[in-house]
Amino acid sequence: MAVHVYAVTLRDHPCRVEDLTGVGGDGTPVRVLAAGGLKAVVSDCAEDLRPKRRDVAAHQAVLERLMADGTPLPVRFGYTAAGDDSVREVVTAQADVHLAALARVRDCAEYNVKAWREQDLLLREILDESPRARRLNREILAGASDPRLPLELGQLVAAEVQFRHTRASGELIQALVPLARAHVVHPPVGEDFLNLSLLVPRDDGGPLLAEHARLARDGGAGVHTRVAGPLPPYSFVP
Amino acid sequence: MTMVPQGAGPVAGRSGGGNTSSLYDVLELILDRGLVIDAFVRVSVVGIELLKIDARIVVASVDTYLRFAEACNRLDLEAGPNAPATLPDVVGKTLEGGSKGKAKGALSGALEAVTQSLTGGRDEDEEEADEDEYEEPAEEDEAEGDEAEEDEAEAEAEEAEDDEGPEPEPEPAPRRRRSSRRPVQRERG
Numbered sequence: 103m104a105v106h107v108y109a110v111t112l113r114d115h116p117c118r119v120e121d122l123t124g125v126g127g128d129g130t131p132v133r134v135l136a137a138g139g140l141k142a143v144v145s146d147c148a149e150d151l152r153p154k155r156r157d158v159a160a161h162q163a164v165l166e167r168l169m170a171d172g173t174p175l176p177v178r179f180g181y182t183a184a185g186d187d188s189v190r191e192v193v194t195a196q197a198d199v200h201l202a203a204l205a206r207v208r209d210c211a212e213y214n215v216k217a218w219r220e221q222d223l224l225l226r227e228i229l230d231e232s233p234r235a236r237r238l239n240r241e242i243l244a245g246a247s248d249p250r251l252p253l254e255l256g257q258l259v260a261a262e263v264q265f266r267h268t269r270a271s272g273e274l275i276q277a278l279v280p281l282a283r284a285h286v287v288h289p290p291v292g293e294d295f296l297n298l299s300l301l302v303p304r305d306d307g308g309p310l311l312a313e314h315a316r317l318a319r320d321g322g323a324g325v326h327t328r329v330a331g332p333l334p335p336y337s338f339v340p
Numbered sequence: 341m342t343m344v345p346q347g348a349g350p351v352a353g354r355s356g357g358g359n360t361s362s363l364y365d366v367l368e369l370i371l372d373r374g375l376v377i378d379a380f381v382r383v384s385v386v387g388i389e390l391l392k393i394d395a396r397i398v399v400a401s402v403d404t405y406l407r408f409a410e411a412c413n414r415l416d417l418e419a420g421p422n423a424p425a426t427l428p429d430v431v432g433k434t435l436e437g438g439s440k441g442k443a444k445g446a447l448s449g450a451l452e453a454v455t456q457s458l459t460g461g462r463d464e465d466e467e468e469a470d471e472d473e474y475e476e477p478a479e480e481d482e483a484e485g486d487e488a489e490e491d492e493a494e495a496e497a498e499e500a501e502d503d504e505g506p507e508p509e510p511e512p513a514p515r516r517r518r519s520s521r522r523p524v525q526r527e528r529g
Contacts, residue, residue: 151383158370178374180383192379225412239412256405330365336373
C-alpha cells in the first residue's frame with residue numbers, strides 16, 4: 103500500500119484532519135505522521151492510483167483544513183511514497199529545507215488573481231485605434247474576395263490582442279504586487295491574460311481585496327478579474 | 341470592469357472548508373505548484389491535466405487569425421457597444437451567443453475552427469455550417485423575449501430603407517436562415 107502525501111507542517115500544528123477522507127474515493131482516512139521536528143499529513147492509497155478531479159478536491163480540502171490552524175507546506179498533488187517509513191525518512195532528511203520554507207510562508211496565504219477581457223470590447227478598441235485593421239475590416243465587409251485579407255486582419259488583431267493583454271497584465275501586477283510579501287506570475291490559462299499569485303499575511307487580505315475591488319470598479323474596458331484565496335501557499339514553496 | 345469573487349470560496353467566508361466552487365481556478369496551482377519531494381513518486385495526472393490543456397488556445401495559428409477576422413467583421417462599428425442593436429447586429433449577437441457567451445466568441449471558437457478546417461474547406465461549406473450551428477441559439481433567444489428588440493430593429497432598418505413606416509403588427513418572426521455577413525435582404529413585400 104502506497105501513501106499519498108498532502109502536506110508538511112510544523113510539529114506544533116494541531117493537524118485536525120481525522121474526519122477527512124483522502125484520495126482514492128474509498129473513504130480512506132487522512133493520518134498524521136511525526137517526522138523529526140515536523141509532521142507529514144498522508145493517507146493510504148492504491149499503488150496504481152489513477153487520480154480524478156474528486157481526488158484533487160480531496161487534496162485541496164485537506165490543505166484548506168490545515169490552513170485554518172497555521173500555514174502548511176502544500177505538497178504538489180499526486181506525490182506518493184512507498185510507506186510511512188519512507189515518508190518519515192525523507193521528510194526528516196530534508197527537515198532544514200522544510201523548516202526554512204515554513205518560515206517563509208508562516209502566517210501567510212496565497213491569493214491567486216486571474217483576469218480576462220471581453221473580446222467584443224477589445225476588438226472594438228483595436229479597430230478604433232488601428233486604421234489598418236479598420237481598412238481591412240471594411241474591405242472584407244464590402245465583399246473583397248481575396249482570402250489573404252481575413253488572414254492579414256486576423257494576424258494584425260491577434261498581435262494587438264497580445265500587446266494589449268501584456269499591457270493590461272503589467273498594470274494589474276503593478277497595482278497588486280506592492281500589497282504582497284512575494285509574488286509569482288504564472289502563465290495565463292485559457293482566455294485569461296493574467297495569472298498572478300500573491301503571498302499575503304493571512305489576516306491581512308483586506309487591502310488586497312479592497313484594491314481588487316477598486317480595480318474591478320474602474321473602466322468600462324471590459325476587463326474582468328477574479329480572485330481566489332486565501333489558499334495554501336502552493337506557489338511559494340520549493 | 342467586473343469583479344467575480346470565487347463563488348462560495350474562502351473569500352466570502354473564511355471557514356476554510358471545502359472550496360470546490362473555485363477548484364477550476366486553482367486546479368493548475370494544485371497540479372503544477374506545491375512542494376516537490378524528489379524521493380517520492382508522482383502518479384500520472386495526465387487525465388486531469390488534459391482538461392486544462394484543452395482550454396489553452398494557440399493564439400498564433402491561421403485558424404485563430406480567421407476567427408479574429410470573423411469576430412471583427414461581426415462587430416457593428418457604426419453603433420457604440422451600448423447603442424441599440426440594428427438587425428445585422430442582432431443576428432451577429434445571436435451567432436456569437438448561445439452557451440459560449442458573446443464575449444468569448446472567437447477564442448472559444450478556435451478549437452471548432454480547427455475541427456472545421458480538418459473536416460473540409462471553409463468557404464463553400466461555411467454558409468451551411470453557419471446555419472446548423474446557429475439555428476438553435478436563435479430559437480433560444482426568441483424564447484427569452486428578444487423578439488421585441490428585433491422587431492424594433494427591423495422597423496428601424498425599414499424606415500431607413502424606403503420609409504414604409506413600421507409594420508402594424510409585430511411579425512411572428514419566422515427565422516430566416518442566412519449568414520450574418522451578407523447584407524440583409526428583405527423578404528417581406
